[in-house]
Amino acid sequence: MTKARDLADFLGNNTSLSTINNAYAAGTLVPSSTNPSLIINGDMLINQRNAVFTNPNGVFPVDRFGVEQYVSTTTTQQSTTAPSGYSNSLLVTNGNAYTPTSANFTYRVYQNIEGFNTAPLLFGTSSAKTITISFWVRSSLTGTFGVAIQNSAQDRSYVSTYTITQANTFEKKTITITGDTAGTWIGATNGVGLRLIFDLGSRANRTASSANAWETGNFSRVSGCVEINSTTGATFYVTGVKLEEGSEATDFQHILYPEELTKCKRYYQVYGGSGNYHAFASVGTYNPSSGVGYLDLEVTMRTVPTGSTVGTFQASNGVTSACGVNLSGFAEPDGGCKLIQVHAHSGSNFINGYFMRVRANNDATTRLKFDAEL
Amino acid sequence: MGNNMTITTAQYIADEDGNNSCIQATIDGQEMFVPLDPANRHYAEILKQVAADTLRIADAE
Numbered sequence: 001m002t003k004a005r006d007l008a009d010f011l012g013n014n015t016s017l018s019t020i021n022n023a024y025a026a027g028t029l030v031p032s033s034t035n036p037s038l039i040i041n042g043d044m045l046i047n048q049r050n051a052v053f054t055n056p057n058g059v060f061p062v063d064r065f066g067v068e069q070y071v072s073t074t075t076t077q078q079s080t081t082a083p084s085g086y087s088n089s090l091l092v093t094n095g096n097a098y099t100p101t102s103a104n105f106t107y108r109v110y111q112n113i114e115g116f117n118t119a120p121l122l123f124g125t126s127s128a129k130t131i132t133i134s135f136w137v138r139s140s141l142t143g144t145f146g147v148a149i150q151n152s153a154q155d156r157s158y159v160s161t162y163t164i165t166q167a168n169t170f171e172k173k174t175i176t177i178t179g180d181t182a183g184t185w186i187g188a189t190n191g192v193g194l195r196l197i198f199d200l201g202s203r204a205n206r207t208a209s210s211a212n213a214w215e216t217g218n219f220s221r222v223s224g225c226v227e228i229n230s231t232t233g234a235t236f237y238v239t240g241v242k243l244e245e246g247s248e249a250t251d252f253q254h255i256l257y258p259e260e261l262t263k264c265k266r267y268y269q270v271y272g273g274s275g276n277y278h279a280f281a282s283v284g285t286y287n288p289s290s291g292v293g294y295l296d297l298e299v300t301m302r303t304v305p306t307g308s309t310v311g312t313f314q315a316s317n318g319v320t321s322a323c324g325v326n327l328s329g330f331a332e333p334d335g336g337c338k339l340i341q342v343h344a345h346s347g348s349n350f351i352n353g354y355f356m357r358v359r360a361n362n363d364a365t366t367r368l369k370f371d372a373e374l
Numbered sequence: 375m376g377n378n379m380t381i382t383t384a385q386y387i388a389d390e391d392g393n394n395s396c397i398q399a400t401i402d403g404q405e406m407f408v409p410l411d412p413a414n415r416h417y418a419e420i421l422k423q424v425a426a427d428t429l430r431i432a433d434a435e
Contacts, residue, residue, distance in 0.1 A: 303414050374415065
């Protein structure tokens, strides 16, 4: 697309192929290439959960980006504070200042990238490729922060640092990392191929001995890095996150919303919200208290997801009965999942041998949620 | 990612044929239906806690 645009802009009346080749060779025509990013939702635009999480531990304030920390009154959410050219960022707001006592204390923003997408980097082999991470970051605190790459088992880590020089101002950072030629890195599977981590104040057992080197262990910072947990109300914003092959950071590519949403739905999906009687599935009753049907997911998920429900349900085919809902999925040959079994159950109120629709029970909050995050 | 999930209850759910189809668990205060798939992070955590003898999965009713 971008090369086509370059050519269209340049060509005018110059239609000779040799003219174009000569222009490329002379550098008067420069292709505006941008490498694909292995990060999904790097501009923090997709937010299916649409929630503010307090005391977060393994939550996803925007799609695909998690936050983990084990203490405090921290909150995390999608923010509309963003640098020029972006609409959103991920925001972590520290609660009360505290000093963790556990050396294992972990305070991180992270994205786990699927092995199917990282396998071409050839980490763990002598042909491991160099990668470059670029991102926009802002904090109420200045100083040196840790950023890290880890493998699935979290026994190989590369910690680098970046410096925020001005408080409450977005700054763009770029970090290049030589690929790991050692350690165990999973190949083309649906497991964790690579972890990208922004450290916010982890403790001793997460502190590498030196920056810019591969080490054995679960590390995401070096000594002296900022610990936002030490400051009441400290903030950390990040957006425009890109991880690409090569030693240069190319421009962030904003993906069309439907395309990025589809990518995110491989890891999380939510259904419901159209009104008080949103319909989810049709079930056939096989006794007066049970019915079973199926929900075809919009996108094949990474693995069989964890299902959960919010709100209240009813089953109806003229006779209406409040019901509970159980969810279980079926694995595809590649480990993914497209089909969910919806099991409605009630206290012997169903009419046996009929089809019924399972829908919200006059409840606009009713949802079905499916989580296949890494 | 190394999440310290708090799992307070876990019980197998049987399908209409009597086979275990998933685990109904309360994880971090929320009721979830966890598939019996090791690639699922919640099931992986359940297996980890069962191995550590800090969690028991009740039989299906």
